Amino acid sequence: MSHEGTGGIQVSEVITNRAAIGFFGKQPAHGDFLNRRLPNAFTSVWDHWLELAINESRQQLDEAWLNAYLTSPLWRFALSSGLCGEACWTGVLMPSVDNVGRYFPLTLAAALPERTDLADLMFNNEAWFNQCEEMALSALQNNFSLDAFDKELRNASTPHVKLSSQTTMQSTPLQVHVELPSLDPFNSGIQSLKDYLSSQLPEQCCLWWTHGSESIAPSLLITEGLPVKERYASLLDGDWEGRSWQQYDLTEHKESNHNTRHQAQ
Numbered sequence: 001m002s003h004e005g006t007g008g009i010q011v012s013e014v015i016t017n018r019a020a021i022g023f024f025g026k027q028p029a030h031g032d033f034l035n036r037r038l039p040n041a042f043t044s045v046w047d048h049w050l051e052l053a054i055n056e057s058r059q060q061l062d063e064a065w066l067n068a069y070l071t072s073p074l075w076r077f078a079l080s081s082g083l084c085g086e087a088c089w090t091g092v093l094m095p096s097v098d099n100v101g102r103y104f105p106l107t108l109a110a111a112l113p114e115r116t117d118l119a120d121l122m123f124n125n126e127a128w129f130n131q132c133e134e135m136a137l138s139a140l141q142n143n144f145s146l147d148a149f150d151k152e153l154r155n156a157s158t159p160h161v162k163l164s165s166q167t168t169m170q171s172t173p174l175q176v177h178v179e180l181p182s183l184d185p186f187n188s189g190i191q192s193l194k195d196y197l198s199s200q201l202p203e204q205c206c207l208w209w210t211h212g213s214e215s216i217a218p219s220l221l222i223t224e225g226l227p228v229k230e231r232y233a234s235l236l237d238g239d240w241e242g243r244s245w246q247q248y249d250l251t252e253h254k255e256s257n258h259n260t261r262h263q264a265q
Helices: 040-071 118-123 126-138 146-154 188-200 250-264
Strands: 002-004 010-016 022-025 034-036 075-079 088-094 106-112 160-166 175-179 205-210 219-224 246-248
Touching: 022 040, 022 146, 034 146, 040 106, 075 118, 075 126, 088 126, 106 126, 118 160, 118 188, 118 205, 126 146, 188 219, 188 250
Parallel strands: 175 246
Antiparallel strands: 002 010, 010 160, 022 034, 022 106, 075 088, 075 205, 088 106, 175 219, 205 219
């Protein structure tokens, strides 16, 4: 267990998470929704949010929707407790379709303890998220086997989890986009971002991040609650300013942090 500060600002401990990965959504070889190991507390909220968000994005993008959806990147996510039940959740969201052409994403998700440190989860589990993305992409292969896929997820490794209790929370509603140069923890801009996340996350928040696609640069999204339906289309086409996402300039904050440290010396 580790303790930071003297005023009770943050208490953290590292634990071993043993939750198996579940899945929910559409897959090209099947007509019905697939759902294994994910409780109704998660899927009911997740399904309702995605249905509203996808319908809104269809209206916004019109004829451009299908191409934007099919070419959108895989998004990794981390959800705080209280959004989809009492557990925190993490996993990946991938565009998919069923065997009769109904478009709906496939989600891989794992439950985490209620006090999971989401920023630490994001920055210290690159191998685990890569593994999840590879397993999700395997569901699009022509030789897909549901039983083999399910077994692979059940036997997959689990993420490193650190528990945290923070007393400082952001009270202003957040829908923030950050363009990422990399997720290298030794990058000074990333360090400033980690510091920002440690102090600015609202009590109920989501982190979404991606290595990007041809139309979307590597990005991080910070939202209070699940992303509002009117801005979901940005996850498909990368238009952040057009849908009024707040912009966090990593370069600007890196310079600000550098100047602060220099003045303190």
